[in-house]
Amino acid sequence: MTTPLLEVRGLNVDYGVGPDAVHAVTDANLTLYPGQVAGLAGESGSGKSTLAYAITRLLRAPGVITDGSVWLNLFNGDSSNSIDLLAASESQLRQIRWSEIAVVMQSAMHALNPVYRIGTQLTDVLRAHRPQMSRAERLERAAELLRLVGITPDRLRAYPHELSGGMRQRAMIAMALALEPRIVIMDEPTTALDVVTQREILEELAALRERLGFAVLFITHDLSLLLEIADSITIMYAGRIMEQAAAGDLFRAPRHPYSLGLLASFPSLHGPRVRMTGIGGSPPDLRHPPPGCPFHPRCSFAMDVCREQVPPLRMPARDAGSGRLAACWLQDPGHPTPPALAAEPVLGGSR
Amino acid sequence: MSQVQAAPALEAEAVTKHFPVHQGARAALLRQRSVVHAVDGVSLTVPDAGILAIVGESGCGKSTLARMLARVLLPTSGQVLLKGVPTSAGSRRDYARTVQMVLQDPFSSLNPAHTVEYHLARPLRLHGIPGNQTLDAAIGQLLDRVALSPAGEFAAKYPHELSGGQRQRVAIARALAVRPQVLIADEPVSMLDVSIRLGVLNLLGDLRDTERLAIAYVTHDISSARYLADEVAVMYAGRLVETGPAADVTDSPQHPYTQLLLAAAPDPDRAEPPSLQGRGAPPSLVSPPGGCRFHPRCPFAMDVCAQKAPPAFETGPGHRSACWLHAPQDPSQLPTSTDQGDGPRPGTGPAGRAAT
Numbered sequence: 001m002t003t004p005l006l007e008v009r010g011l012n013v014d015y016g017v018g019p020d021a022v023h024a025v026t027d028a029n030l031t032l033y034p035g036q037v038a039g040l041a042g043e044s045g046s047g048k049s050t051l052a053y054a055i056t057r058l059l060r061a062p063g064v065i066t067d068g069s070v071w072l073n074l075f076n077g078d079s080s081n082s083i084d085l086l087a088a089s090e091s092q093l094r095q096i097r098w099s100e101i102a103v104v105m106q107s108a109m110h111a112l113n114p115v116y117r118i119g120t121q122l123t124d125v126l127r128a129h130r131p132q133m134s135r136a137e138r139l140e141r142a143a144e145l146l147r148l149v150g151i152t153p154d155r156l157r158a159y160p161h162e163l164s165g166g167m168r169q170r171a172m173i174a175m176a177l178a179l180e181p182r183i184v185i186m187d188e189p190t191t192a193l194d195v196v197t198q199r200e201i202l203e204e205l206a207a208l209r210e211r212l213g214f215a216v217l218f219i220t221h222d223l224s225l226l227l228e229i230a231d232s233i234t235i236m237y238a239g240r241i242m243e244q245a246a247a248g249d250l251f252r253a254p255r256h257p258y259s260l261g262l263l264a265s266f267p268s269l270h271g272p273r274v275r276m277t278g279i280g281g282s283p284p285d286l287r288h289p290p291p292g293c294p295f296h297p298r299c300s301f302a303m304d305v306c307r308e309q310v311p312p313l314r315m316p317a318r319d320a321g322s323g324r325l326a327a328c329w330l331q332d333p334g335h336p337t338p339p340a341l342a343a344e345p346v347l348g349g350s351r
Numbered sequence: 352m353s354q355v356q357a358a359p360a361l362e363a364e365a366v367t368k369h370f371p372v373h374q375g376a377r378a379a380l381l382r383q384r385s386v387v388h389a390v391d392g393v394s395l396t397v398p399d400a401g402i403l404a405i406v407g408e409s410g411c412g413k414s415t416l417a418r419m420l421a422r423v424l425l426p427t428s429g430q431v432l433l434k435g436v437p438t439s440a441g442s443r444r445d446y447a448r449t450v451q452m453v454l455q456d457p458f459s460s461l462n463p464a465h466t467v468e469y470h471l472a473r474p475l476r477l478h479g480i481p482g483n484q485t486l487d488a489a490i491g492q493l494l495d496r497v498a499l500s501p502a503g504e505f506a507a508k509y510p511h512e513l514s515g516g517q518r519q520r521v522a523i524a525r526a527l528a529v530r531p532q533v534l535i536a537d538e539p540v541s542m543l544d545v546s547i548r549l550g551v552l553n554l555l556g557d558l559r560d561t562e563r564l565a566i567a568y569v570t571h572d573i574s575s576a577r578y579l580a581d582e583v584a585v586m587y588a589g590r591l592v593e594t595g596p597a598a599d600v601t602d603s604p605q606h607p608y609t610q611l612l613l614a615a616a617p618d619p620d621r622a623e624p625p626s627l628q629g630r631g632a633p634p635s636l637v638s639p640p641g642g643c644r645f646h647p648r649c650p651f652a653m654d655v656c657a658q659k660a661p662p663a664f665e666t667g668p669g670h671r672s673a674c675w676l677h678a679p680q681d682p683s684q685l686p687t688s689t690d691q692g693d694g695p696r697p698g699t700g701p702a703g704r705a706a707t
Binding site for chain 1: 408514515516517545546547548549550553556571573574575577578598601602611612613614615616617618619620621624625627630632
């Protein structure tokens with residue numbers, strides 16, 4: 001197994017301090033391998049964006065990282081260099097951000113500065129990080145970046161409002177790739193776009209990844225989309241990781257009732273039209289999380305133990321050696337597992 | 352399901368809506384008038400006790416159409432018929448008693464300063480309380496119908512105390528207060544969390560089945576249209592491109608745009624990445640392209656497509672496609688024999704990847 005590029009261990013993020021603090025992310029673990037697409041799925045308020053901002057130390061007050069570590073393992077030929085991003089100094093971070101880890105923010109409409117031309121915004125990052133480049137070189141590189149994402153270089157002189165939503169999102173991706181980072185974190189990059197534009201951008205992203213070899217942490221609420229594009233998927237609920245598995249395994253053989261419920265929330269485009277149930281109830285208020293498993297009030301399989309103790313995230317016994325994880329008492333050997341959560345994954349389930 | 356024999360609940364007859372564009376002094380001096388062709392000549396029917404899904408991307412005119420159906424906007428030309436009667440007759444209030452609307456954003460469509468009870472009491476007071484009920488009993492019954500129980504507890508709550516799904520249920524209950532025959536739901540679940548969307552969709556389906564409510568469901572999500580609706584109407588750039596029974600339209604899409612929409616939709620069952628036929632973006636609606644509005648993007652475009660707008664051709668029982676490819680009269684125009692050679696043909700694209 002290759003060495004991971006990014007390792008998040010036991011990360012905890014609170015909003016506020018003291019007894020009223022809201023635990024937005026609790027005990028999150030995440031591993032990203034070079035060149036991989038890791039998907040992070042969850043509903044609003046599940047902590048998925050908070051987790052991403054914590055990784056890059058971009059959290060704003062009152063967000064506080066209370067525990068954990070984020071290891072970035074950089075290899076250059078034979079030498080390797082591991083940095084704990086949570087312990088890194090501001091000047092160290094400044095060198096890592098954008099050149100090693102770039103972020104594509106949720107709303108491209110607002111992430112671009114409306115009073116500067118696209119070209120200015122693209123060359124700005126080069127001026128800051130590549131001081132040895134001349135003005136002409138910077139412009140040449142900016143034009144090349146736009147071409148990379150399928151925009152003609154004459155758009156360098158355009159203002160953001162002159163571009164369509166899809167083009168703005170492409171420009172954001174071009175900007176993120178300016179310094180050839182090894183990791184690109186994308187927070188709902190296609191949510192505001194129409195399906196055709198979304199599909200075009202995902203195709204371009206896949207082609208760019210093939211060429212440049214960066215890894216992607218793709219955050220979205222749309223599990224059906226992740227199942228198509230991600231290698232591995234992490235599902236969050238109420239700040240906790242519920243399940244982590246290869247995309248194919250998660251789709252065909254979910255191990256957590258929440259994953260099962262989410263999968264049953266997306267009507268299919270094929271087969272007979274059958275009534276689906278989704279998930280009853282609503283996500284919990286994180287100011288007053290339920291005791292035990294946070295999902296138990298909505299879970300149709302909930303047992304007594306679920307109301308009292310938080311299930312640990314561990315490998316289900318039936319999946320020994322698979323590397324997949326689930327936080328559910330039903331996967332404990334002592335409890336009966338419902339058939340829907342004990343399906344056999346297809347051999348070599350990951351795609 | 353949809354009753355073929357019964358008169359449709361609501362009908363649009365060649366409705367058109369143009370919005371004037373505010374323009375600069377030069378254009379005003381030259382008396383150039385330009386308009387946004389938001390909806391152009393759309394005819395469709397909401398079946399009695401059935402659900403019609405109006406599907407399209409942002410800017411295709413689906414919300415403008417919904418507003419004309421709800422008589423919030425008046426069409427520039429064409430008319431809307433309620434049970435066969437033109438709606439331009441009769442008062443707005445009478446119309447609102449029969450046709451109600453549910454909006455996209457339950458976070459802004461409810462007044463944060465008032466309780467659920469207030470929101471439901473207003474239409475009851477304005478339009479009358481059914482039967483000999485007291486106001487409280489009528490409110491309780493409305494909340495029961497949208498599965499918000501215990502009703503007494505919810506009536507006293509303020510919108511901020513409710514989740515998105517619960518708020519949307521209150522908005523639906525408010526629309527039901529006047530006992531309408533038709534509900535226009537404009538993207539009712541797109542602002543809601545994934546796990547609670549189906550609950551609201553199922554509620555709409557139950558209202559159709561148990562109360563024979565006719566519903567126009569406006570959405571950008573073709574898979575939810577397939578799930579919920581009896582009939583689907585697909586719009587592109589202000590025009591209708593395809594209509595038909597929901598399962599037919601999604602399982603064997605006829606119009607190249609519908610095929611594109613289905614190919615682009617997320618689908619975990621798909622084994623390989625889809626290939627998109629007809630990339631690009633919708634045209635400007637101030638000066639839309641002549642002929643078929645999809646022709647600049649269409650992989651099957653022929654000469655006629657740029658010249659004449661295609662009428663709706665019947666491609667199956669109740670299934671119509673506004674595409675010259677389905678014109679019956681001149682088979683030599685079809686791409687099978689001329690333009691496309693061995694290229695993919697419409698109907699064999701997305702339809703070929705039916706149930707796995």
